[in-house]
Amino acid sequence: MLAAAPSGTVYDPDTNDVVQAELAAEAAAAADREAAVREAQRIAARPAGRADELRALRELGTLERTEPRDGDEAVRDELTRRGGGYIQADVDAWLAHALAAHLGHYRDPAARESAARLLTPPVLAHAR
Template identity: 45%
Template structure:
């Protein structure tokens, strides 16, 4: 687009904006017309400064908007992948529990709390997963070997997992039968299953 073509387009948008201001129905466009007018004005000024035809590939504003769109899409794609991984892990835990093989040989992983949360109200095997998570938490096995993961579990795991800890005789919330103050509702020794 040449500077003259850009100026003509700007003048056409400016005319429509002026006419829209007189028509209440057209004026209520959420500011779209004003944004369009500002963009055309920016392009006209850009072309006047460079004297060259308009090239979106050379327009820093357009390129930054495209880069931001790509960044947003990458973040959204990452979020979708993480959600799919959580759903896959929930399905895996449900299948293992359904087969009766969810025991101490199955190591807990980072993200199991979110997988467990997905199982609420959709899978009857959630109680077996609660018991398994409680055991992993109480024995500090799997990813609960890391103290930060255990601390995070205090806010991530639902009440049924804490109930499973109590059923197993594990000290919870301020119980110091281990001779030390617990960091979170954990057992200090191995659970007997």
């Protein structure tokens, strides 16, 4: 590029297409990394927030009218850790019904298959 430029030309990376493409690729990669970190943080925080939401719905008597979402299997574990068996039984029954009826994210066959690996055998047996 400089060889073809007139004598005395000063190199300017702002006009170099290769440099600009590399900078754009680096910026895109950094944005992707930031998005992945934000998503990981959101997922890490989700079970606690969703656990509070499901506990409140259970207390209001509306849990059975709520459709499950992706990740609720992990929320079940959080609720069990926090509240013990009396909440777990209700959540297990809710998840089993939703799984059997293909409600919420269980409409997707891949979600049902994933649930088979994440939920306990008693929940899966109740879903059949």
